[in-house]
Amino acid sequence: MKKDNKTYHILIVEDNFGDFFLIEEYLLDYILSPQLIHASSFQEAKSILEDSENTFDVVFLDLSLPDLSGEKLIVEILEISNGLPVLALTGFSDLDFSIKSLALGVSDYLLKDELTPIILYKSIIYAIERNRYFDELQKSEKRYSELFHLSPLPMWVYDLNTLEFLDVNKAAIVHYGYDRQEFLSKTLKNIRPPEDLSLLEDALEANKERNSLFHKRVFRHLKKNGGIIKVEIISSPILFNEREAKLVLVNDITEKVHYIETIETQNRTFKEISWIQSHVVRAPLARLMGLVNLLENEANESNPELTGLLGFIKSSSVELDDIIRDISKKSESISPLDENEPTITDN
C-alpha cells in the first residue's frame, strides 16, 4: 500500500500512553512520516500551542485530561489553537455530547474503541481540507465586508419589502449622523424630507418594474441634524440573509449642485452685463457719433480748427465703439449652460 508522503504536524493531547501509542501506530499505517508531538495534560498542550515556533496541521484532543476535561477543555483549546482543526477523542459513546462538541467548533468526534487506521486517516484529511475551505470562505467574506464597511462613500443595504435598513457602513454613520443602532431601527422613509415621500414611492414602484443591475437616481436626503443633502444613489439588488434587499451607494452631490448653480447665476449675470454693454451703453455712444457726423458736415471747410477737434472726438468715439463691439462679440460666444436657454435678443 502506498503511504501518504506529505508531512503532517500533529499534536496529540492524551494522558493515556497506551492510547497515544495506538494512535501513533494507526497513523503510521497511512502516513509515511507523521511529525508527532505529545502532550499529556492541558497545561502542557497550552504551552506547546502558545509557542509560536510550533505549527500544526491538526490537534487530537482527549476529552478527559487530569487537569481539565469536557466542554471547558474544548473551549480553552479552541481558543488557543488559532483556527486549527481539533479532533476530539473519547472513550465513551455520548451522542448528545458529541453533537454539542461539534457545535462548539470541534472538527470531528472520534470514539477510541471504534478507531481504525482508515477512520483516523480520513478524519485527518477531511478536517484539514474542510478547514482550508472555511478559512478561504472567511477570508473572502471578510474582504467583501471590508469593501462595504471601509468604503469612503456611504453605503447601506435595505429590505426591499419593509424598507428597513439591514446594514450600514461607517461612512453612512458619519455622513448622516445616526449611529448604527438608530440606522437599523429606521426605514428609507425616515431619511427623506416628508414632502419627498411621494418621490420615494414613485422610485420604488419604478424599481419593481426594472430589472437592471445598477440604477442611478438623484434624491434629497435628511440628516439627523435636519440638514437636507442632494444625493446620487446607485443601487443594485442583493440577497441579504435570505431577504430580498438592495445594496445602495450614496454620493453626496450637494456641494457640486451648489457649485453649478453658482456658476449658472454668475453666467446669467455676466450675460446681462454684456447685454447692457452692447445695447444700453452703445445707445448714447451712437447718438454722440451721429452728432459728431452732423457737426463735421456743418463745420466743413469754414472752420478747419473745429474740424480738427471734431476729428479727435470722432476717433475717440470710434475707439470706444470698437471696445464695445469686442465685448459684445465675446459675450455672444458664451455657450448657454442649458441648451434650451434662449439667446438674449432685444426683448
Added chain:
Amino acid sequence: MSPQLLIIDDDEVLLMIIEKIFKKVNPERNLSLFSSGRSALDRLEEMETDQKIRFLMLDINLKDMSGWDFLKELESQNDQFSKVILITSSVSQNNLETAKKYSSVIGFFEKPITFDVINQIENIIESNTPIS
C-alpha cells in the same frame, strides 16, 4: 408726391439729427417723427385708407414696445403698404437674423445715423417706390 417716411425712435436727439440730415440730403422728403411705437401705430391705422406705400425707420429698442412687437402688430393687421427699415444701437448679430423673419423689413442699419446711412436709406426708398 413722394411717399411718406415715418421715423420712430424714443431718442429725441436722434430724431433731431435725422431731421437735420434729411434737410441737407433731401429736403423734399415727407417726414413724420414719432417718439413712441404706439403713436406711430395709431397714425398708420389712420393712413390705412390711403392704399399708398409708406416707409418706416424703426428703432428696435423703443421704450413702450420692442421693434419686434411693433412688426408683429403691423403684420397681424395685414399691412401691405408699410416698408420697414430697422435701426438699432445694439451690435448684436441676433437682431439681424430675427429681422430676416419679417417680410415687411427691407433694410437694417446700426446706429450712428450719419449722412452716409441716410443716403443709403434714400436709395432704398427710391428703389422700393413704385413708379406712378
